[in-house]
Amino acid sequence: MKFFIDTANLDQISEAQQLGVLDGVTTNPSLMAKEGITGKDNILKHYMDICEIVDGDVSAEVVATDFDGMVKEGEELAALHSQIVVKVPMIKDGVKALKYFYDKGIKTNCTLVFSPGQALLAAKAGATYVSPFLGRLDDISTDGLNLIAEIRLIYDNYGFETQILAASIRHTMHVIDCAKIGADVMTGPLSSIDGLLKHPLTDIGLEKFLADYKKGNS
Numbered sequence: 001m002k003f004f005i006d007t008a009n010l011d012q013i014s015e016a017q018q019l020g021v022l023d024g025v026t027t028n029p030s031l032m033a034k035e036g037i038t039g040k041d042n043i044l045k046h047y048m049d050i051c052e053i054v055d056g057d058v059s060a061e062v063v064a065t066d067f068d069g070m071v072k073e074g075e076e077l078a079a080l081h082s083q084i085v086v087k088v089p090m091i092k093d094g095v096k097a098l099k100y101f102y103d104k105g106i107k108t109n110c111t112l113v114f115s116p117g118q119a120l121l122a123a124k125a126g127a128t129y130v131s132p133f134l135g136r137l138d139d140i141s142t143d144g145l146n147l148i149a150e151i152r153l154i155y156d157n158y159g160f161e162t163q164i165l166a167a168s169i170r171h172t173m174h175v176i177d178c179a180k181i182g183a184d185v186m187t188g189p190l191s192s193i194d195g196l197l198k199h200p201l202t203d204i205g206l207e208k209f210l211a212d213y214k215k216g217n218s
């Protein structure tokens with residue numbers, strides 16, 4: 001399972017990278033705005049800065065919603081750095097753009113996916129990643145994990161190579177549940193990765209080991 005961090009915050013990206021388990025980054029226009037990154041030049045520079053920190057794929061989202069606009073923006077983003085993956089929304093022109101980028105050998109992440117049918121279309125169009133939004137479904141009392149399981153089944157039935165990128169992960173249990181279902185990738189906040197570390201028995205056990213060592217060596 002690949003671990004992506006879902007943020008545009010450079011400190012958090014560096015912290016996850018230093019842990020040694022980071023495989024990539026996902027961003028979106030809201031996450032860029034949260035960091036105060038505005039204006040085309042600043043946004044493009046920020047993507048470059050992220051690519052300098054991590055070794056893996058970095059999703060950069062287009063803001064155009066028509067085919068020509070998405071292609072123009074996506075080609076510009078892809079030309080920035082070999083790690084850039086063009087993030088395209090699940091709309092009709094987005095599906096056309098996914099196929100266009102597939103034919104050009106440009107990696108894509110199909111975002112805002114909330115149904116198995118949308119995921120099937122993204123795979124048919126050759127998306128590199130499909131991003132079902134787990135947390136946002138849970139927010140409206142709909143089982144987000146079930147969507148991931150349905151997409152896994154469909155992709156396995158036909159051997160689609162599109163990778164399931166479980167997105168809108170909110171906490172550590174989402175990560176564990178997605179791993180059980182067989183999501184290829186998860187993207188979440190730093191806290192969802194850090195949470196995997198924690199167990200009180202680890203802390204209690206380590207404290208006891210160190211206390212016993214001190215006793216024996218003082």
Ligand code: E4P
Nearest residue numbers: 006026027028136167168169
């Ligand atoms: C996916 O790539 C999105 O950036 C993200 O996971 C959305 O998460 P949210 O629902 O917490 O905003």
